[in-house]
Amino acid sequence: MMKNNKQQYQEAQLFTVGSLFAGIGGICTGFIQAGYKIKWANEYDQKACETYRYNYSHQLYEQDIHNVKNPKDWGYVDVITSGFPCQAFSVAGYRQGFNDSQGRGNLFFETARFIEEIQPKAYLLENVKNLAGHDNGKTLEIIKDTITKGLNYSFIPFILNSKDYGNVPQTRERIYIVGFRNEGHIVGSLNQDFNDNSSNCMSNTVSNKFKIPKPISLTRKITDIIDRSTVDKSYYYESSHKYYPELEKTMIREDTIYQWRRVYVRENKNQLCPTLTANMGTGGHNVPLVKVDNQYRKLTIQECLGLQGFDPFQFKFPNHMAKSHCYKQIGNSVVVPVIKRIALNIKYALS
Incomplete structure (x- = not known):
């Protein structure tokens, strides 16, 4: 079917995204x-790729980006x-950083290579909160210098907790770094409000138009997400x-989430879900639990998705x-929802 002028105009206004990892x-x-x-999008884990393809129809490159010789072959994105x-930076891991024995820390530099080759208008990096203090701040300093001095993009880092910024009853702190092309002279700090720092912000820059999300009220409760019906007996x-x-x-x-901690059960008295982890399904540690109708069970897959x-x-999963x-x-x-708020603010700045 032939696209009309309105459809073509709307598509032309869409900013495009390339998603690594x-x-x-x-x-x-x-x-x-x-x-x-x-x-x-790009992902290397086979199982994650199966799930991704099950839910999205756009191009997914299922390969190790170390082996991508020319990132431009994947196409320009905004x-x-x-x-x-x-x-490599997580408190729950070995915190080896760039010296990670499995090479995971060095994948930041592969991200930098893609930014350098493709030259997008903006970027967004996401990682665990501990990245900010890893190796006494030296790791973040290397990332900042690579982005600002090496790539000439601005560097705006901030830490958001999902319970305060996503209206989701889970305690999950993550560091986000946003930057814009040809503005490497603009550097934010985790210890200050970037948007209120006039020395960093210049009225004619895209970076100045970007706003770090502000806290919002948490209206969703654990009980809004927990399934009160009978779930699978497993x-x-x-x-x-x-x-x-x-x-x-x-x-x-029955209004909060507990957590199995190898040899004991911990109650989360703030009526929030603790940070969901990758090993919560192994049965030995960090397993989130709920009491429903005087029965005790693990959180279901659907409940974890909701959180x-x-x-x-x-x-859906395959x-x-x-x-x-x-x-x-x-x-x-x-x-x-936290990502959506950041994305909207990037969009506003680029527009």
């Missing part, structure tokens, strides 16, 4: 909801996003289970996908 598409979903067009692997602990006496003793409330801001009725893989992929993802 896309996972199951949390960052992509946030940008799509903000009105962008995903031109291509924005490059990168949730490069966080394990999620429940039977009375014969060796952990059952501990669950029965500690889990007394990451996905629509659990629209986002039917054959093992629960452990689903939990891992959700734990490695991002809180979609």
